[in-house]
Amino acid sequence: xxxxxxxxxxxxxxxxxxxxxxxxxxxxxxxxxxxxxxxxxxxxxxxxxxxxxxxxxxxxxxxxxxxxxxxxxxxxxxxxxxxxxxxxxxxxxxxxxxxxxxxxxxxxxxxxxxxxxxxxxxxxxxxxx
Numbered sequence: 001x002x003x004x005x006x007x008x009x010x011x012x013x014x015x016x017x018x019x020x021x022x023x024x025x026x027x028x029x030x031x032x033x034x035x036x037x038x039x040x041x042x043x044x045x046x047x048x049x050x051x052x053x054x055x056x057x058x059x060x061x062x063x064x065x066x067x068x069x070x071x072x073x074x075x076x077x078x079x080x081x082x083x084x085x086x087x088x089x090x091x092x093x094x095x096x097x098x099x100x101x102x103x104x105x106x107x108x109x110x111x112x113x114x115x116x117x118x119x120x121x122x123x124x125x126x127x128x129x
Contacts, residue, residue, distance in 0.1 A: 028071050031064045032118075035088070038064070039115040042095065046108045051099045054107065058095035061114060065089035084117050091117075 045054035
């Protein structure tokens with residue numbers, strides 16, 4: 001997938017790609033960085049047992065992964081990245097449910113899996129190297 005990603009980035013830079021797609025590539029990079037930041041924040045909130053802050057971060061991660069699902073389904077189809085995005089969204093949703101049940105240990109495990117999943121998808125699908 002690296003070659004198509006590089007080709008798309010080159011087309012965007014040259015102004016030859018559709019503007020809507022160029023915005024999606026740029027937005028994707030923003031989403032990816034926001035997930036990274038929020039995955040650290042949710043882990044810290046869970047460690048402090050601050051359920052309200054952790055739920056808010058988890059909901060933001062869930063929202064961002066939903067955007068990435070659409071990106072990998074519609075703008076840059078990649079089955080493995082779509083799967084990672086779906087799993088990330090589901091893990092984020094599970095954090096809120098686990099916190100509602102007072103299960104900080106499992107919520108922390110889900111948050112750590114989100115952080116680890118970033119590495120699984122990052123190298124082959126990061127649009128800017």
